[in-house]
Amino acid sequence: MRSTRYALIAGAAATALLTTACSGAGGSSGGGKSINVLMVGNPQMEDIAKLTKDTFTKDTGIKVNFTVLPENELRDKVTQDIATQAGQYDVATIGAYEVPIWTKNGWLHELGSYADKDASFDKADLLKPMVQSLSGSDGKLYALPFYGESSFLMYNKDVMKAKGITVPERPTWQQIADIAAKVDGAEPGMRGICLRGLAGWGELGAPLTSVVNTFGGTWFTKDWKAQVNSPAFKKATNFYVDLVRKHGEAGAPQAGFTECLNAMSQKKVAMWYDATSAAGSLEDPKSSKIAGHVGYAYAPTVETKSSGWLWAWAWAMPKTTKNADAASKFMLWASSKKYEKLVGDKLGWSRVPAGKRASTYEIPQYQKAAASFGDITLKSIEGADPANPGIQPRPTVGIQYVAIPEFQDLGTKVTQEISAAIAGRTSVDKALNDGQKLAENVAKNYR
Template identity: 90%
Template sequence: MRTRRMVHALITATAAGSVLVACSGAGGSTGSGDGDRSINVLMVGNPQMEDIAKLTKDTFTKDTGIKVNFTILPENELRDKVTQDVATQAGQYDVATIGAYEVPIWEKNGWLHELSSYADKDAGFDKADLLKPMVTSLSGSDGKLYALPFYGESSFLMYNKDVMKAKGITVPERPTWQQIADIAAEVDGAEPGMRGICLRGLAGWGELGASLTTVVNTFGGTWFTEDWKPQVNSPEFKKATNFYVDLVKKHGEAGAAQAGFTECLNAMSQKKVAMWYDATSAAGSLEDPASSKIAGHVGYAYAPTVETKSSGWLWSWAWAMPKTTKKADAASEFMLWASSKEYEKLVGEKLGWSRVPAGKRASTYEIPQYQKAAASFGDITLKSIEQADPANPGMQPRPTVGVQYVAIPEFQDLGTKVTQEISAAIAGKADVDDALNDGQKLAEDVAKNYQ
């Protein structure tokens, strides 16, 4: 009964999205078949994933004979698709990118292969080199890894140093949100068409919900108290959300209600905004002169705060293997390679060291070439990851771990529905207080399962 309810919660409101394919033949049979060495991999459409799709054929496939069919989707569509496939045991994919939110829930349901045994057998993988926060967040109740980190991240503030210099503004290393709001107002319009800041406005628990929840945390709010009392329309939650929505509406990017990570990355790299609060993993793309107009001119500061000492989130996009795969050996071989030191070196040498999928290995930060390429953001990224506290991210005890999410199956649906209304408020089509009052009712329904 409980498992059925979890499955229902995970697949509620799932919508089929259009599929963007890198390499050929995504989808199709996962049957073992004699001599069939192909695997199907489903992954989020972030720059690091687009890089591996480009590099695999001439390296991993050439060396192993394993053909990798990639399906790449935008973040919200990826979450819907992978949840649908894994929760319903459809078995279309042998490997999928998931994160710290899904791992403990899906491991408990018996949907994922444990991966520690594969990592332990591969001496070259060096499991001990993985950063502790990544290992902890991707382990199951038995202490074994159920996903291998591709890259890890926290969140921080990125800003255009040239704009700040021209305005005579010094961005604090550890700013408050009010300081950032004041700076956003001052630099709004600093260059033709430039807005003060980019903040996610695209609905989705992992899009708008991720950045907004870190703001809620540091304003003293939370989704639920330790004993599962919903707090979505509490004064602290309302204050944080009104602050966020007002900042985006006054000084945020054009089309903010449709802007997620990808849209903000484009806006920042093309000089359409002067600041951006988001994932630390974005820095590598911003520092790539092939795609960014501000490479070498970006400043970095810790995630802004109000009441807490820090407020950066903790996340890892990681490779997981559904129990339904019939190609565990080939799938594990790909995952071990994709999360290896060897792959990091390949990216550095072929694409540039700033584009290395970092944030998961201690050794990455000891590579001279990476240290040079990441001189402006490497140290603050590592410290932001180390300082993130999933057990105590706010001002009061929580019922589950998680900085930017609540680690229960129902949160995927709850967070998405609440952020849909907040996104509408950003677009000027709804009221924040009304949205949060509606969200409180939804949260109360969820809380009944745990009280």
């Protein structure tokens, strides 16, 4: 089924995208020696943009034109380009949410066969949760993982020590709220915790939904009854909003992953609940003031045994590309063991885009660099259960999202209202009551 969201995109954005396809960042040049790559502006992507010219391009002769965008902008841009089949990009970073939906629509090249033909790639080394999340209903691989992640709590060990606080390895959310209150103001200008407040299904929506799950809530019941204003969903959202308003980062309504990473690494917050992939940046002394002084704990819980999410930023190839051979060579290189070694040698082993290969966790240099977070990251990824992330059956898979096309629009609109509640412009009750109506309209398509 093609969602209303994608239908609107195809109709309204086609003209604009086809026009820009001929501009500077537009269509690929002939001969397969130049490809256009669209990717999210996370640290790991910024690293590959710096390393490609003197390594991959030098070895293959293939020039790579990168377009790097913030997460929300990336999601809109890549959806528009692929849904309208504008053909502006040969490779794009997408995630576990998009792969099964876009594969069903016939928008993506199958990539498993390329991986099978490259013995050095070692497809069997990829972690099973990553392969499963990036495969279509036919069992074929449609995206190659660049890095994988779950979620966990990161905290400033020096602050905790000074306050005489021991953070449990498996904390509850109430314990974290209590600790946030105690460490708020521990150092000049320091807040207790950073939690995303920036609207977006993949920004605020990701950590919030993992909190909703462990509080006993869900977006929809198994038989597609909307639950956005249910008691459990409200309790979780009120907890999240109250915690951010009382002890969260400055400018919380505009804080997403990048802003929280900066706040934590620059000692502006004492704790941060977010993606496990952030650890590599926090442990890099070139960019982080707390490298070597960060503690890690499993994602906080309430009613569930675990609550970490599961995600992979992965390389996908739109069906519209005219440079499949060159694009596949880039993707295989970018997800390879060889690339991980390059990052380790050139930039430092803590910055390796991990979470996708079993062998990564056996590399002595990486084990040393990731001693404080490697094991908990791997166990969080392996322990995530997209089919059963809460306390009740779900209509689809997905921990921090609902795996239907409409969720991209629904999640973003609901989190816009919740972000407004964080800013004090509306109440949580009103935000969720409005969100319930939107969710009910979506549910009608499936009942």
